[in-house]
Amino acid sequence: MKVTVKYFGMIAESAGRTEEVLEVASGTSAKDLKDLQVRKYEISDAESVQLAVNQNLDSKVELNEGDEVAFLPPFAGG
Amino acid sequence: MDKKKLKKVFVQGAIPPEKIANSIANHQSKTNIGAHSIFLGQIRADEIDGKTVSAIDYSAYEAMAENVFHEIREAAFSKFEITCAHIYHSLGEVKTGEICLFVFTSSAHRKIAIEACNYFVEEIKANVPIFGKEIFEDETHQWKVNK
Numbered sequence: 001m002k003v004t005v006k007y008f009g010m011i012a013e014s015a016g017r018t019e020e021v022l023e024v025a026s027g028t029s030a031k032d033l034k035d036l037q038v039r040k041y042e043i044s045d046a047e048s049v050q051l052a053v054n055q056n057l058d059s060k061v062e063l064n065e066g067d068e069v070a071f072l073p074p075f076a077g078g
Numbered sequence: 079m080d081k082k083k084l085k086k087v088f089v090q091g092a093i094p095p096e097k098i099a100n101s102i103a104n105h106q107s108k109t110n111i112g113a114h115s116i117f118l119g120q121i122r123a124d125e126i127d128g129k130t131v132s133a134i135d136y137s138a139y140e141a142m143a144e145n146v147f148h149e150i151r152e153a154a155f156s157k158f159e160i161t162c163a164h165i166y167h168s169l170g171e172v173k174t175g176e177i178c179l180f181v182f183t184s185s186a187h188r189k190i191a192i193e194a195c196n197y198f199v200e201e202i203k204a205n206v207p208i209f210g211k212e213i214f215e216d217e218t219h220q221w222k223v224n225k
Contacts, residue, residue, distance in 0.1 A: 008139055009209030010221040048223075052207070055142040070139050070207070076222040077136075077167060077208030078119045078179045078199060 001026055001065040005037070009073040011049060015041040030059040030069060037071065048074050087147045088140065088169045092176035093118075101164060101182055111161050113188035115195035119179030121172050129214040133173045134222060139207040140169075150201045158194040160185045165198060167208065 005022055007015045015037070024033060030051045038046045051059040052070040063069065089097075098116070105111060124131045147165060154163060161184045168178040181198045185191040202208075203224045210222035 006139065008207065009137065009211070052139070052142060055139075055145060070142065072139060072207050073209060073221065074223040075204065075206060075208055076210035076224050077138075077206045078203040078224065 001063070003033070003063050003065075003067045003069055005033070006068065006070045008071065009076075011041075011043055011071045011073050014043050015071075024063060028063050030061055030063060033063065033069060034059060034071070043071075084144050084148050085151070085165075087144065087165050087167055088138065089166050090168075091170050092168060092172045093166055093178065093180045095177070097166070098177075098180060098182075101180075105162075105184060108161060108184070110186060111184045112186045113191040114182065114184045115188070115191040117179070117181040117195050117199050118177050119199075120177055121174045123174040124212070126212075126214075126220065129216060129218070131174060131212045132215045133171050133213045134178065135171045135211040135213060135219075136167070136169050136178065137209050137211070138167075138169060143206050143208060146206045147202075150198060150205070153201075154183075154194055154197055157197065158183075158185070158190050160190060160194045163194065163198065165202070167202070167206075171213070 002021050006019050012018045030053050034051055050057055050072045053061050054068055121134050164182040166180040172178045181195055183191050183194040211219050212222050213219045
């Protein structure tokens with residue numbers, strides 16, 4: 001199944017892109033995808049990275065076809 | 079709530095001081111208001127390892143951020159007896175000394191206006207997916223993290 005992955009801030013810089021569509025096995029959780037991408041793009045300080053699945057901050061959920069998964073570095077608004 | 083009713087928070091570049099003056103003027107007809115509280119976030123020229131910050135380039139997960147701003151508004155209106163509340167945050171480059179965040183709360187009395195304003199600022203800093211690239215005078219950069 002396909003999911004859309006978005007990268008922001010320093011993570012987009014490490015990944016060299018802001019968005020990509022990935023093919024993932026069914027049963028893959030957001031956490032599994034995070035571990036894969038952290039290794040692939042050598043994302044530093046992975047503990048500080050939060051994942052939002054369809055705009056909800058929850059990395060435990062299992063992914064579904066068409067989900068939007070955002071990799072969010074620490075927030076810096078204000 | 080209808081998404082079309084989401085208030086637009088993001089503005090491109092710095093928030094001009096005229097916008098703040100105009101916001102104050104726009105409330106003069108609302109005579110049930112007795113107190114306004116205003117917070118302005120300004121870009122600080124931090125010195126880090128001998129280099130000085132000259133600007134912050136803001137980006138955001140805009141769709142999620144607009145929804146989180148809306149949730150914060152809803153929570154603030156249920157917590158505090160405020161008459162109205164306005165939030166503006168910059169996207170893109172904002173130079174040191176310029177304004178990047180403008181929160182404006184109004185109430186019949188000062189304590190509520192002040193508490194609500196503070197609530198907005200703390201919630202925005204903690205929960206809205208906004209990212210800041212601190213650009214130094216030599217054009218190198220580092221990523222800002224809220225303390």
